[in-house]
Amino acid sequence: MLKKIAIGLAAALALLLAFIATRPDTFTLSRTATLPGTPDIAFGLVNDFHQWERWSPWEKLDPNLKRVYGGAESGTGATYAWTGNSEAGEGRMTIEESRANESVRIKLEFLKPFAATNTTTFTLKPAQDGTAVTWTMTGENGFMSKAFSVFFDMDAMVGKDFEKGLASMQAAATAEIAKRAEAEAARKQAEAKAAEEAATATEGAPAVAAPTP
Template structure:
């Protein structure tokens, strides 16, 4: 009886292994949102790792996590590494391609609690009402990754984080757009005031020559 049970269990395991092995290895998870700002505002929030704390859905999971910035200040060559608790783990991101206001491609390396290397992309496209941002992550699952996908809806799990991040990015982008608009209004007002002052000073300097009192010639 035990021999039959073990044989049946072995058969089930073999079938399960076969099912897992034949599942697609490649994956892509993505979400999109329309931000009511120009593309340059949204692009700046992604192209500079120093600004990810304004919108990243994972940045506040561990307030004590260690962050390290290396390479370029922003854009191609910029790198960001993190190490924290079990919720954030340890990993590194490096911008491999940066097309201003169009696209950012990132090499995403997970080091702990598991190892994996994926590609993350952010695409920016002007649309009615602002800028459409498409956030995607793609890669290839190994055997364990395929097995996890059988019992977990990875698209739903990762997609939920992407949606949360895009919502926070929208808030950060709106705040940045407002800040830029206020700075521009201040600049224009300062230029106008300077121009008016210069005009007033020029008028004051010209007034004595144009409006001076004529001196009568003496009577012979």
């Protein structure tokens, strides 16, 4: 009896392993949202790792998250490494390609709780109501990733984080637009005041008599 059970379990395990092996070797996850404002606003939020704290869905997983910025200040060559709790894990990002107001490609390296290297791309396109931002992640499926995908929907799990991040990015873009509007209003007010003061000074200046020939 036990022998039959063991054989049955072995056969079931063999079938499961065979099924896991048939899973795709690569994966692609993607979400799109429309942000208010012109592409340069969305570009600034993703092209500068210092801005990610404003919208990244993973930044709030650990209030004591340790961040290390390196390389270029922003754009190609900029790096960002993080170390956090069991939820945040540990990893590193490097901007490999940056096209102003069009796209940003990032090498994403996970170190803990598991090792993996993926590619993240943000593509920006002008839209009727602002800027369409498409957040895509691609990578290879190792055996463990394939096994995980049998029992869990990776697109739904990670996609939910992408959707949350894009929603936060929308809020950050709205705040940036308001900030720029305030700065522009202050600039115009300062210019108007300077012009008014200059006009008052001119009016109050004593007239200079023309020289007598």
